[in-house]
Amino acid sequence: QISCPSECHSKISPLDDPECTGDHIQHQQGSVIATEGGLVTLSCQYNTTYSLLWYKQSPGSAPQNLLLILDSTGTEHRADSLDSRFSGKQNKEKTRLDLEISSVDVTDSALYYCALNPTTLQRPRTSDYWEKVINKQINEYVLNTKH
Template identity: 50%
Template sequence: ISLMYSASDEIQPTAKIMHGDKGGFVTLSCNYSGSPYNLQWYRQYPRSAPKFLLLTTVSSNPSVVNATPPYPHLSIKLNKERTRLDLEISSADVTDSSLYYCALQPTVTGN
């Protein structure tokens, strides 16, 4: 397997700390540049490994892949300019308090 990606592919959170109200709507965002193939969100609770939440392809017709089982109160969105990835948490609860990661995945080609 060979990994093809540009050295200019980068992703950075827009804020290091976010606060929200219980039952409210919270949006976590990351800005990205370059040409990643897909972008993902992960959540990590203390003393646990990160857990995959959602993935979106970065294309003219993006598709979303949910974790199994899915997290129904989480959704993912790319902005129109394809420079920001949002994780939207509806009906936020105390159990949503965690460390979140946005990650980019380079295109995988070859066999």
Template identity: 50%
Template sequence: MLSFLLLFCALACVSFGNVITPVQPEVFGTEGDNITLSCNYSSAVSLQWYRQYPGLAPEFLLIILHGTGKVSQKSKLVDLDPRFSGKVNEKKTHVDLEISSAKVTDSAM
């Protein structure tokens, strides 16, 4: 039996006039799929991906350092999932969150 996933990339406005907009507000897939969430942005020092389940606080997934494009999942508090990776395009205006082998528990906002 296949389980369906629904992932959201929420529209977020960041301070100093920087704007982040989702390429697709909702992404659908099935368990085991490789899923990509994408956002365009106007400028940034770092880009951070979080997920949020209803009624809970946002959960850190990863940070991308804008100048170098280096991705870090380091956290002293939590073991982070290696299925999550991120990348910034060459022009540094677009960021992706890639989820490999998606699980039903990845369905979040």
């Protein structure tokens, strides 16, 4: 079992256990400035048996699910509307999940979240589940695009 401060881990469960467990994302956040037309990589370091999600939240909009990586298989599930410029890259040790955005556009400027997601069997069947995922996330980046 891993010991870590409560503000630097995230575990979504039906009980929302406040105790630190082995399932966590290493706390990273900050502002990223990307040049229009370039490539940007947002990283999510983790130690978990859960699946991981990347979200995008544009100003004045609700969070949008971009992609889900199943930890057990590394399989990527993309949102149907996700632009092909967005891709998930998992390292072979399965300790980091990068969100890569190629040909960066001004419309990509947003808040990006990396969050833990329990397996389907563990997922609580409550209407506030997605809200909990967003509120419990600990990895966030603000992406600003310049010309």
